[in-house]
Amino acid sequence: MKIAVIGLGVLGAAAARSLAAAGAEVTVFERTAPLAGTSGTSFAWTNSHSKNPRSYHDLNVTGMAEHAELAKESGANWLVRTGNLEWAEDAAGAERLAASVAELTGRDYPVDWITPRRAGELVPDLRVPSGVQDIAFYPTEGHVFPALLVARLWGEARERGAELRCPATVTGLSEVDGRARVELADGTADFDAVVLATGRWTETLTAAAGHRIPMADPDAAGSATVGLLGYTNPLPTRLNRILTTPKLNVRPDGGGRLIVQGLDLDAHADPAGPPAADGDHARDLCSRLTGLLAGTSGARLESLRVGQRAMPADGLTVAGFLDGSGKIYALATHSGITLGPLLGKLAAQELLTGHPADSLADFRPQRLIGKSDLPTLQPARFAGQQ
Missing domain, CATH: 3.30.9.10 (D-Amino Acid Oxidase, subunit A, domain 2)
Structure with missing residues (x-):
C-alpha cells in the first residue's frame, strides 16, 4: 500500500514509522525542514493534566504509556x-x-x-x-527532547524504506479515480491514502480537500x-x-x-x-x-x-478519515508530544487494517468539519502542555 504523509514533525514521523514498520510504502512530504512547525517550539511536557472530557484524559494516559513502551525497545535518549x-x-x-x-x-x-x-x-x-x-x-x-524523538521515529521509518521529499510544497489534496492525489507546486502524485500531519496548517489543506477542519488561529x-x-x-x-x-x-x-x-x-x-x-x-x-x-x-x-500551538477549534484532538472513502486521514492535536507515538500507531492500524480504534471514537474530524460557530478558546492554566 502506497501512503503519503504530509509533515515531518512528531505526528508525521510517528505515522511514517508505524506505517513503514507494517510494510507500507511511505513517502513523506515536508515543506521546509523536519521540526519546522510546532514540534520545534514546544515545552514538550508529557502529562494528562486538566484534559477533559474523560476520554481525552484516558487517551493522553495511553499516550504516556506508549512513550514508555517505545523506550523499552532500544533505550530512550529522547524521553x-x-x-x-x-x-x-x-x-x-x-x-x-x-x-x-x-x-x-x-x-x-x-x-x-x-x-x-x-x-x-x-x-x-x-x-x-x-x-x-x-x-x-x-x-x-516527564518531558521529551523533540528533535531526538523525531530522529528516533523518522530514523526507523527511513530504515524501513520510507522516503522524504523536502522541500516539497503541498498545495492541495483530492480524490481521483479512487486514489488520493497530492497536489504539489511542481506536479501531482497519487497514493492509496494520505496522512495529513501538518499541525497549524491543517485547516488550509483540509479545506482544499473539501472537508475543512477549523483550527484556532495560530497567529x-x-x-x-x-x-x-x-x-x-x-x-x-x-x-x-x-x-x-x-x-x-x-x-x-x-x-x-x-x-x-x-x-x-x-x-x-x-x-x-x-x-x-x-x-x-x-x-x-x-x-x-x-x-x-x-x-x-x-x-x-x-x-x-x-x-x-496546533489546536483544533474545540481544543480536542482530531484523528480520523475526512470522509467515508478512507483516502485522507487527518491528525491534529494540541497534545502532539504526549500523543505522537500513539496517534501514529493508531492511524497506521486504521489505515492498514480498516479496524477502528475505540479510543479515538470521540475525536473524529466529523464533529468539526464545516462548523463555523465554535467558541473562542481562552488561554488555560496548563496552556504550555503537550
Whole structure:
C-alpha cells in the first residue's frame, strides 16, 4: 500500500514509522525542514493534566504509556520520566490545585502530596516559597527532547524504506479515480491514502480537500494558541524534573540549559513581533528563575521564541478519515508530544487494517468539519502542555 504523509514533525514521523514498520510504502512530504512547525517550539511536557472530557484524559494516559513502551525497545535518549512538581501560592490557586489532584486521584492517575523538605530532596537547588506547605508530585510525568524523538521515529521509518521529499510544497489534496492525489507546486502524485500531519496548517489543506477542519488561529496574539518559551544559557543548577509553579514553568533542555515559561506572559506573545532575548520579558523570566532555583544567578536567555500551538477549534484532538472513502486521514492535536507515538500507531492500524480504534471514537474530524460557530478558546492554566 502506497501512503503519503504530509509533515515531518512528531505526528508525521510517528505515522511514517508505524506505517513503514507494517510494510507500507511511505513517502513523506515536508515543506521546509523536519521540526519546522510546532514540534520545534514546544515545552514538550508529557502529562494528562486538566484534559477533559474523560476520554481525552484516558487517551493522553495511553499516550504516556506508549512513550514508555517505545523506550523499552532500544533505550530512550529522547524521553525523561522523572516527574513534575507543582504548588500554589494563594488561596484560590490552592483550591484549584486541590480540586485537580482530587480529580486525578479519582482517575487513578499517579499523584502524591509531598512536603517542601521532600521536594528539596528531589530537586536539591529548589527554592520553595516560605508559605507553601503542600506540593503535588506527579511521578510518571516527564518531558521529551523533540528533535531526538523525531530522529528516533523518522530514523526507523527511513530504515524501513520510507522516503522524504523536502522541500516539497503541498498545495492541495483530492480524490481521483479512487486514489488520493497530492497536489504539489511542481506536479501531482497519487497514493492509496494520505496522512495529513501538518499541525497549524491543517485547516488550509483540509479545506482544499473539501472537508475543512477549523483550527484556532495560530497567529492571534495573546490567544490560547501562542506562548513565549525562553531558552537559557548553560547553568550550574541541579534540576532533572519539571517544575510547574504559579510564576514559572521550567524543565531541563540538555547541556545545562533550561526552558522557561511564564504563562501570564503569554498575553504578550505575538508571532508577528517576537520579543528580544535581552528585553523586558527575558529579564522577567530570568528573575523568576533565579528566585526558583539556586545556581541560576546571572542567567540569560539565548533565545526567546513565540511558540504557535496546533489546536483544533474545540481544543480536542482530531484523528480520523475526512470522509467515508478512507483516502485522507487527518491528525491534529494540541497534545502532539504526549500523543505522537500513539496517534501514529493508531492511524497506521486504521489505515492498514480498516479496524477502528475505540479510543479515538470521540475525536473524529466529523464533529468539526464545516462548523463555523465554535467558541473562542481562552488561554488555560496548563496552556504550555503537550
